[in-house]
Amino acid sequence: MSGIDFSTEAAAALARVAERVPLIHHITNIVVTNDVANVTLAFGASPVMAYAPEEAAEMAALAGALALNIGTLSRAEIEAMLLAGRAAAARGVPIVLDPVGAGATAFRTESALRLLSELPITVLRGNRGEIGALVGSGQMCGVDAVGGEDPRAVAGAAAARFGVAVAVTGAIDIVVGGGQTLAVHNGHPLLGRITGSGCMATAAIGIFLAAGGDPVTQAALALGTYGLAAERAAAGDPGPGTFRARLIDEVAALGQRGVAEVKINDE
Amino acid sequence: MSGIDFSTEAAAALARVAERVPLIHHITNIVVTNDVANVTLAFGASPVMAYAPEEAAEMAALAGALALNIGTLSRAEIEAMLLAGRAAAARGVPIVLDPVGAGATAFRTESALRLLSELPITVLRGNRGEIGALVGSGQMCGVDAVGGEDPRAVAGAAAARFGVAVAVTGAIDIVVGGGQTLAVHNGHPLLGRITGSGCMATAAIGIFLAAGGDPVTQAALALGTYGLAAERAAAGDPGPGTFRARLIDEVAALGQRGVAEVKINDE
Amino acid sequence: MSGIDFSTEAAAALARVAERVPLIHHITNIVVTNDVANVTLAFGASPVMAYAPEEAAEMAALAGALALNIGTLSRAEIEAMLLAGRAAAARGVPIVLDPVGAGATAFRTESALRLLSELPITVLRGNRGEIGALVGSGQMCGVDAVGGEDPRAVAGAAAARFGVAVAVTGAIDIVVGGGQTLAVHNGHPLLGRITGSGCMATAAIGIFLAAGGDPVTQAALALGTYGLAAERAAAGDPGPGTFRARLIDEVAALGQRGVAEVKINDE
Numbered sequence: 160m161s162g163i164d165f166s167t168e169a170a171a172a173l174a175r176v177a178e179r180v181p182l183i184h185h186i187t188n189i190v191v192t193n194d195v196a197n198v199t200l201a202f203g204a205s206p207v208m209a210y211a212p213e214e215a216a217e218m219a220a221l222a223g224a225l226a227l228n229i230g231t232l233s234r235a236e237i238e239a240m241l242l243a244g245r246a247a248a249a250r251g252v253p254i255v256l257d258p259v260g261a262g263a264t265a266f267r268t269e270s271a272l273r274l275l276s277e278l279p280i281t282v283l284r285g286n287r288g289e290i291g292a293l294v295g296s297g298q299m300c301g302v303d304a305v306g307g308e309d310p311r312a313v314a315g316a317a318a319a320r321f322g323v324a325v326a327v328t329g330a331i332d333i334v335v336g337g338g339q340t341l342a343v344h345n346g347h348p349l350l351g352r353i354t355g356s357g358c359m360a361t362a363a364i365g366i367f368l369a370a371g372g373d374p375v376t377q378a379a380l381a382l383g384t385y386g387l388a389a390e391r392a393a394a395g396d397p398g399p400g401t402f403r404a405r406l407i408d409e410v411a412a413l414g415q416r417g418v419a420e421v422k423i424n425d426e
Numbered sequence: 427m428s429g430i431d432f433s434t435e436a437a438a439a440l441a442r443v444a445e446r447v448p449l450i451h452h453i454t455n456i457v458v459t460n461d462v463a464n465v466t467l468a469f470g471a472s473p474v475m476a477y478a479p480e481e482a483a484e485m486a487a488l489a490g491a492l493a494l495n496i497g498t499l500s501r502a503e504i505e506a507m508l509l510a511g512r513a514a515a516a517r518g519v520p521i522v523l524d525p526v527g528a529g530a531t532a533f534r535t536e537s538a539l540r541l542l543s544e545l546p547i548t549v550l551r552g553n554r555g556e557i558g559a560l561v562g563s564g565q566m567c568g569v570d571a572v573g574g575e576d577p578r579a580v581a582g583a584a585a586a587r588f589g590v591a592v593a594v595t596g597a598i599d600i601v602v603g604g605g606q607t608l609a610v611h612n613g614h615p616l617l618g619r620i621t622g623s624g625c626m627a628t629a630a631i632g633i634f635l636a637a638g639g640d641p642v643t644q645a646a647l648a649l650g651t652y653g654l655a656a657e658r659a660a661a662g663d664p665g666p667g668t669f670r671a672r673l674i675d676e677v678a679a680l681g682q683r684g685v686a687e688v689k690i691n692d693e
Numbered sequence: 694m695s696g697i698d699f700s701t702e703a704a705a706a707l708a709r710v711a712e713r714v715p716l717i718h719h720i721t722n723i724v725v726t727n728d729v730a731n732v733t734l735a736f737g738a739s740p741v742m743a744y745a746p747e748e749a750a751e752m753a754a755l756a757g758a759l760a761l762n763i764g765t766l767s768r769a770e771i772e773a774m775l776l777a778g779r780a781a782a783a784r785g786v787p788i789v790l791d792p793v794g795a796g797a798t799a800f801r802t803e804s805a806l807r808l809l810s811e812l813p814i815t816v817l818r819g820n821r822g823e824i825g826a827l828v829g830s831g832q833m834c835g836v837d838a839v840g841g842e843d844p845r846a847v848a849g850a851a852a853a854r855f856g857v858a859v860a861v862t863g864a865i866d867i868v869v870g871g872g873q874t875l876a877v878h879n880g881h882p883l884l885g886r887i888t889g890s891g892c893m894a895t896a897a898i899g900i901f902l903a904a905g906g907d908p909v910t911q912a913a914l915a916l917g918t919y920g921l922a923a924e925r926a927a928a929g930d931p932g933p934g935t936f937r938a939r940l941i942d943e944v945a946a947l948g949q950r951g952v953a954e955v956k957i958n959d960e
Contacts, residue, residue, distance in 0.1 A: 190460055190463050191460065193460060193888060193889070196888035197887060197888050197934065200933065201886070201934075207794065207797070208723070210767065211768070214801065217799065221797065231475050234478070234480070235767075263474070263488065264476065264480075264484040266480040266484070352467055352468070352678065354463035397675065398468075398671075398676065399468055400464065400468075400671035400673065400674030401671050403671065404671055405932070405934060406934065407934030411932050456726050457726045458727065460727060497742070498742050498744055499748075527741065527743075530741070530755065531751040619734055620731060621727060621730035621734060622727070622730075664942065665939070665941060665946060666731065666735055666945050667735075667939060667940065667941030667942045668939070
């Protein structure tokens with residue numbers, strides 16, 4: 160047990176976001192761009208999307224965090240991500256990477272591995288299949304070798320292999336890094352019924368990283384508060400279209416309604 | 427009269443989608459990407475957007491259906507569509523094509539005709555103007571020659587010319603192919619007040635094709651269930667912003683509320 | 694005092710849009726594309742997005758207005774904007790430009806200035822920071838020199854420098870051009886909590902320009918009616934996700950609910 164009161168920490172992080180209004184530079188996929196911008200605003204941060212190689216580095220250097228998402232990747236976008244990532248790194252701007260669809264095609268797996276290799280990623284967030292595909296892609300380390308179905312084993316293997324904090328999201332979210340493992344018990348199955356729910360979780364991590372603090376803790380706090388907003392948005396069992404609008408409402412209301420129900424434990 | 431009970435067939439198709447959760451590979455326009463992904467999830471299928479030439483073929487080969495939409499076409503996207511389409515064809519994956527804006531510019535008309543010429547399209551879906559423009563583009567066959575305003579004549583001419591099943595959507599949707607003509611009487615005028623309603627109809631057709639069965643019947647079932655969800659979402663006469671969210675809610679509720687009110691007849 | 698009854702003028706402009714259903718050609722950013730299309734439909738106009746250099750000119754020549762937005766600019770998109778803009782100019786089609794993020798990166802500032810220099814822009818709309826950055830970018834004319842924080846001074850300086858009508862939006866929107874200054878007092882702080890609210894305001898200006906009339910007046914009417922819809926959508930203090938859907942509902946209801954509360958004055 161760490162003895163940390165995660166609800167208090169989450170409230171403090173949200174207050175820092177509200178005070179600083181950090182600029183979050185997203186290079187994300189075209190399916191979820193609008194949702195990612197709106198969830199960033201709802202958390203009290205300021206989103207900017209800048210994809211052109213001509214400006215990616217300049218924008219990243221201004222940002223409080225850089226969020227990279229390969230959901231609809233192109234060669235030009237990888238280039239922009241590398242330029243932005245290097246500029247972020249030079250300024251100490253934290254970087255979160257979402258390897259959407261890693262494992263589904265070689266292009267996605269290889270692109271995610273290239274970004275992990277060339278940039279000092281702060282937090283890697285994906286589902287079990289995506290992170291497992293990245294870990295399993297090496298010659299020495301198949302998915303079976305890292306525990307298969309267990310998100311703790313997958314997150315741990317990825318953290319060890321890539322030297323980054325890793326968040327594997329699912330029914331329970333697991334965040335691993337620096338010898339620490341945190342489990343986040345917030346969330347709702349309706350998140351799986353809308354597109355972009357994972358990408359918004361990644362955005363949340365970027366925002367909490369911009370608020371400062373230890374990456375593993377900040378990632379867990381981001382997932383806990385986002386998951387708590389999802390629980391509230393799911394009250395009354397709405398359809399997914401209504402849930403999607405209410406999720407943004409509830410993220411925006413976190414400061415007012417409080418985050419006492421954040422459920423995170425140190426394992 | 428065919429004697430088919432279309433409501434029963436629609437329920438069976440939805441059940442097959444729920445059981446198989448087919449992957450639907452969309453290469454669609456940037457206006458509607460999010461809506462198309464969410465409606466695919468709402469129908470119980472799994473959407474993936476993959477546009478890069480580097481991965482389009484690999485993704486299409488994994489899919490249960492490929493849905494192509496030229497609403498914000500670029501040269502690179504045509505290339506990706508051709509690569510994906512050839513990979514789909516090689517695996518017997520059905521392909522639905524939405525020629526958004528055909529007739530408005532030469533680039534759109536020519537691109538749609540090229541896709542029809544080079545790929546074994548399973549179903550072509552558009553409005554009367556778009557399909558009419560494709561039929562009328564040949565030297566032998568002007569719009570007047572194929573019946574002008576009558577969607578049955580336009581659909582029939584396109585089916586004959588391109589050798590594909592054709593769905594012409596409007597107040598009444600007409601699906602023609604293989605000597606059969608089905609008329610779908612579901613839908614609501616609010617669909618015309620939101621962007622992406624046609625593109626979501628195309629997505630629905632892709633999903634029903636992935637569930638297996640005759641293309642003409644599957645296309646009609648897709649349009650009937652989608653139109654029924656629209657009727658339910660329009661209850662109480664909401665504004666278009668609210669209708670858009672409820673439409674996704676009602677598509678997701680089709681399995682639970684049933685599809686007895688699907689109105690399709692064989693002409 | 695001009696003696697114009699702006700509410701009556703706004704109602705007349707909305708009626709002309711409803712009658713003509715003008716085609717609005719948008720080349721806009723990928724964050725807000727869907728919102729911009731839906732607000733265009735809600736105002737009673739017809740949106741089309743066409744970004745490919747192969748068709749941009751052809752589409753712009755068909756349009757009632759061309760709306761350019763540099764929010765997620767690329768080199769290819771600038772090229773498409775120039776082609777579309779020249780075609781629009783040749784046909785007398787009005788052009789509205791939204792220099793999203795001007796001042797944040799050199800690429801955005803330079804691209805906006807290039808569009809202003811090479812195209813006969815009808816109305817330039819941005820917030821105080823963006824328009825101030827464009828005015829301040831010259832060697833002779835820093836932001837301090839044009840009044841710093843005062844939107845009237847910024848708008849006036851931009852109108853003088855670029856020879857276009859300029860709308861600077863904020864708590865009060867200021868529209869300047871042709872020796873006239875109009876102030877628009879409609880709007881709501883929730884607009885600042887969703888992405889795309891400025892881009893939708895730009896779309897509204899494009900739609901009102903397509904309805905005909907003096908650019909300064911039309912821009913003010915567009916901002917007044919859009920702001921009025923926002924006030925109505927904000928009733929009951931919804932969260933931003935719900936507000937976003939209701940904003941579209943209320944724009945669509947403007948014709949029915951009327952626009953008597955439009956508050957515009959000549960300064």
